[in-house]
Amino acid sequence: MVEKQIVIMGAGLAGLSAAVSAREKGAEVLVLESRKCVGGISVTGMGLFAVESHHQKERNLDTVFTKDDAFEFIMDRTHWQLDAKIARAYVDKSADTIEWLEDMGVHFVLMDKLTFPGEIHQTGHLVNSSKMGIGANATADLIDKLYARALSVGAEVQTEAAVTDIQKTDYGYQILYTDASGSEKTVSAKAVIITAGGYMNNDTLMKETGRGFYLNENVGAVNSIPLTGDGVRLARKLGAVPDGMELMLTSYCDGDRFPRNAETQRLWDLMMFSFPYLWVNKEGERFVNEGLMNGCYLANAIANQTDGTYYMILDHATKEKIRTEGPDIWGYLSNDIQIDMDELFDKVIEGGSKNYFRAESIEDLADQIQVPVETLKATIKRYNADCAVGYDSLFNKKRKFLRPVKEAKYYAIRRKNGSYGSVGGIRINEKAQVKAENNRIINGLYAAGDCANSMIARDTALMYSLWGSCLGFAANFGRIAGENAADYVTT
Template identity: 35%
Template sequence: MKTDVVVIGGSAAGLAAAITAAEEGVKVALFEKYPYLGGIAKLGMGIAAVESRLQRERAFPFKRDDAFRLIMEHTDWRADARLIRAWVNEMPRTIEWLENLGVEFELLDIYQSPEFIVPTGHLVKRTRRVVMPPDEAKWLGVTGEARIEPDKPSPIEGGRTAVMINIMAERAREKGVEIFTSSPVRKILVENGRVTGVISDVKGERTQVSCKSVVIASGGFCHNKEMLKKYTGFELGTDIHVLHGVELIGDCIQMAWDLGAAKDCMAPAILTEPLLPYEPNLRCAFNQPFNLVVNQDGRRFVNEEKLGANWVHLAYAMVRQRNKCAYVIFDENIRRHMEEYGFEYIYYLFRPIRVKLDGRQFDESIKKALESKHSFLVVANSLEELAHKIGVDPSVLKETIEEYNFFCEKGYDALFNKNPRYLIPIKQPKYYATKYVLFMYTTVGGIKINEKAEVLNTDGKVIPGLYAAGDCAASVFAHDFSLSYMLWGANLSFALNTGRIAGRNAASYVKSIG
């Protein structure tokens, strides 16, 4: 088999690279390890951008220079400034490009907390239904009750970005991209320092593919226990868990390293979630700053304003705790407050939603969660009973709550300076609690690239013909993944934009060598 550009990976970055290279007039073949295209990109909502047509129409004041400055300051200038500038400059062009492919957007106008300080979100419009078959739903790990009933796969509707992925796949085929699913790449071939091809198991048959350039867009290594432990320090399945079933094992990252590629900063795309069903009232109730957060020892360790406001910061605080977990507690008094005055934070995934807690639906959700073997929910009539059920020392929890209630009565949190408006004492049964654990969507970083998405070797030199895009090269998020929250949709934006940059430069390289 012979082509000009091989793209490894059929998710957002890979499809963007393949389409862009094909538009430049070169032959492109895309190889996806799994039977389905899109991967976890199908579970998203939208992407970050600045200076788009929609934003210009609204006279949106946040510009590319502002985005560049925010990213660099947020990473303490540890990110590659030239790469960040290339990403930011590409943002409006990528939105226009996607619109020309047939993707429609609307601006996200509700952000779940004050810490979403930059409204960059471009929601993909649901211009078509994308219903994933049971096998794909199970593969993605969102079966039934979104992981709460993992043994009962059923067809589900994909996220908004599933619409975008399907449109991109259609356009890729229309533009002549050869797409091979269930076809993992096993090796990247190099002669005299230049990329010359790949070896892939195409539908189970070992095949050598000759090419002049390769774009690695294979994602992270969140399911590789050894790599995760070695490069991030986390124990998979103990310290941290994966939110989906796509087995990303970092094999192509290792292939790049084997060719001499430099390693770049790596980390899990970390966040924390409650062990609860995906039910709006229930989840929103626990993600409120009125609640109390304690560790396995029954002590406060974080300002509860991080609940719902910035799950990454809450996750980072949990990393320092024993068992790397947290328990969120509220009482009947706080429940009534949410019913009467409403939620402070509303997760955008649950739009539209009642601003106030629906008591009847909440009770139904409580009953369902208590019956589920896959969730962790406690309802107790006393603090001692609550402590025993969540496994903390009752005397310590009692002391913690007494101190917290004292702060509430004084209107000043002398420990973590929680906003006084959120200080509601916990003393009215029933008491509700759930457990939060660390999760990740993927890992970020691994392969070092420059602003042209060219892969660099350990001497800082370009490996001719080798490019990388998306999570496998997204070290910018490894410094502090909360960047993806501050700049809404940044993770997928990086994938799409570096994919386009890689595809364009890979095609240019092919033309330059004849």
């Protein structure tokens, strides 16, 4: 049987970071990746968390928000349920990880100002890709460079190699996988690092979130890569204790598959970051302060609604305001987003979307979106009265977002809760060692990335308020896992 020092399950950001780090310490590494290509959902992002990085130092931001501040912030937000040493290790490693990636040729940009809804401190380091600049999918560039480094330092990476089982042996572990031809293969390793990502497509694990989420029913997937939960399942089989489990919810998944081009993308961007107007649920009632700046807060409120569904509603006057002046708030993607919604509605409806509605009357709108007309009218009446006096008597939304709905045409957009993926499932310590019952360490077993991200699982809003903390966790704990596994197998 083939024997390796370390086998890594999954080649996303966590797995590749672990591979490079373990090789840098001289350990022999085999990475098994089930898909045809490396990267997992890590190729779809924009950037990652760091604090006291040289970028922040250059702007004196390290004095405004220090490592200690970040540590305190995380522990405060997780009510000290999170293992404090995990927060400390994460925060302390983060600046070095930026330089480690820069050394591979990755370029980062710190944004000029806080630009993401809910971002409280400037922790997001956005990948500035030579091919596509900054924005969605820029982390594909980071993955390219990390993968190239992994190969150049001698890590062996096998794609189309899906791990099906991991068994404990006297030597360490026996890993079973199927290769590209469908043949079953076995490799043994002294240590295993599980970096197999999330579990959103696994109904059993989804139930463990305790939130009643059903993929494609009350929550949509923002990514198109199946998250099977194999890593969590196999770690549990080896005795790993469950840990916090949550989804990386976002209020903004449209569940739409209309053709994305420069124009239609702008409508999506607009809704993503800049739509704090009237929202109603399927019963026709308001349910949230639509102007909340943390997407997770909005998402949590949406998750409580029937089918995780809601409608964004506005009238002709607000539509004209968006066309001439732009929306009231925006993410950095949408700075120049003075758009003609009529034109864009035409395009997305032509493109096959069933989620965009226009009507000459509230009755007609209620009929189209199948919301009880009398409730909708009552909701709008109260909302308009609040707008008139500039005070949201229900949820205290900021005055500047109070725009009445009173002038035809009326517009509605149906939206669903969405999720970038899942977090948590495998309990680890600050060395990324997997924990069993009674705080026992499972020797030679490590985990990192989404499948072990108990930090975000304990407070998903950290995704925004310490922006970049999902990819940040994957990179930093991937490195930590690789380094510690290398020490374990070489000493």
